[in-house]
Amino acid sequence: MKTYFADSQAFFAPQGKPPIFIPGEGPQLNLALLTSVPPFVNDPIEVIHAHQAFVGQVTRNNGVCIVRRKDDLANPLSSDIGVVLGLQHVPNKMTEGQLRALYNDGLRFGAIAYKGATAYGSGYAAEGGLTERGKWLIRQYDKLGITLDISYANEETAMDAFELIWSEGLECGVMASHSGCSAVYKHKRNISNEVLLRLSALDGYIGIPLITFLLHDAGSCCASLLKFMRHVEHAVHEMGPGKVGIGSDCPHVNMTLTAAKKNFERMLELVGNDEALGAYFPDRSVEAIHRGSALFELLERELRTTLNSSVANDILGRSFRHFLERSLPRV
Secondary structure, eight states, X not given: OOOOOEEEEEESSSTTSOSOOOTTSSOOOSEEEEEOSOTTOOOHHHHHHHHHHHHHHHTTSTTEEEOOSGGGGTSSOTTOEEEEEEOSOOOTTOOHHHHHHHHHTTXXXXXXXXXXXXXXXXXXXXXXOOOHHHHHHHHHHHHHTOEEEOTTBOHHHHHHHHHHHHHHTOOOOEEESSOOBTTTSOOTTSBOHHHHHHHHHTTOEEEEXXXXXXXXXXXXXXXXXXXXXXXXXXXHHHXXXXXXXXXXXXXXXXXXXXXXXXXXXXXXXXXXXOTTTOOOSSSSOHHHHHTGGGHHHHHHHHXXXXXXXXXXXXXXXXXXXXXHHHHSOOO
């Protein structure tokens, strides 16, 4: 039986490009979470328009269907790619009606903060916890059926969010779509054992990225996949089986090193590269750059060498699918 592949932070094209892939060279995925709007868009109306445009672009690809509810996971043909849509940043002045409009257009994942402080809470490069406005946002997520993604939130904000969900009995799903483990490599974007344990207690999920500067220092690039495995094994140890997957944060396209570097430099101009981010190139292993369309085949080889078959299947896709079965709305 063919392995089920799912990526909780994927790109169908180089970041910033329309999510259109060439037939026969498309992502070898069954399920993918895509960010529909760049995180530096701060106007709610612009976010809605950009999200709607993205939906139109991604569905131009043959064999792609938007996943909106639990039943959609069972409906696609085996050759189809199910796509769930999320935001890494929510503008400060977003209204309940605007959030509902995004939900009606397929949005199923939302963040609190991307990098700095927002009206809702603080990202990895800032200090401070969840605000009253942030509590409002999470309650809206719960009401609509939007899953909370804490990948970019700092620890105080994430822990405050967990406490709100726990104390008020909210049912919105919670996950870290693409974060490494700070116990393995200390980086402001990575999450602590305490956060991993709280995620597990809330029946959440974490996707481990392939981005080099989240996994290890610049001197270890030749062993990037081995470093990735250390984060996977640590997350499984802390959270238990069935709650850890892959959030590659990578484009599923083949690229030359020259093209990949140009794209890397272009993205840094847009999002910035401060001390907290510490980005460097290559931002993923050279093999993952050259063979991006076969990314999960590379990972399957590595995972099956190290882990037993059941755990490897969880990491490669089963964990993320099962998380969506728990967290997506029924209708």
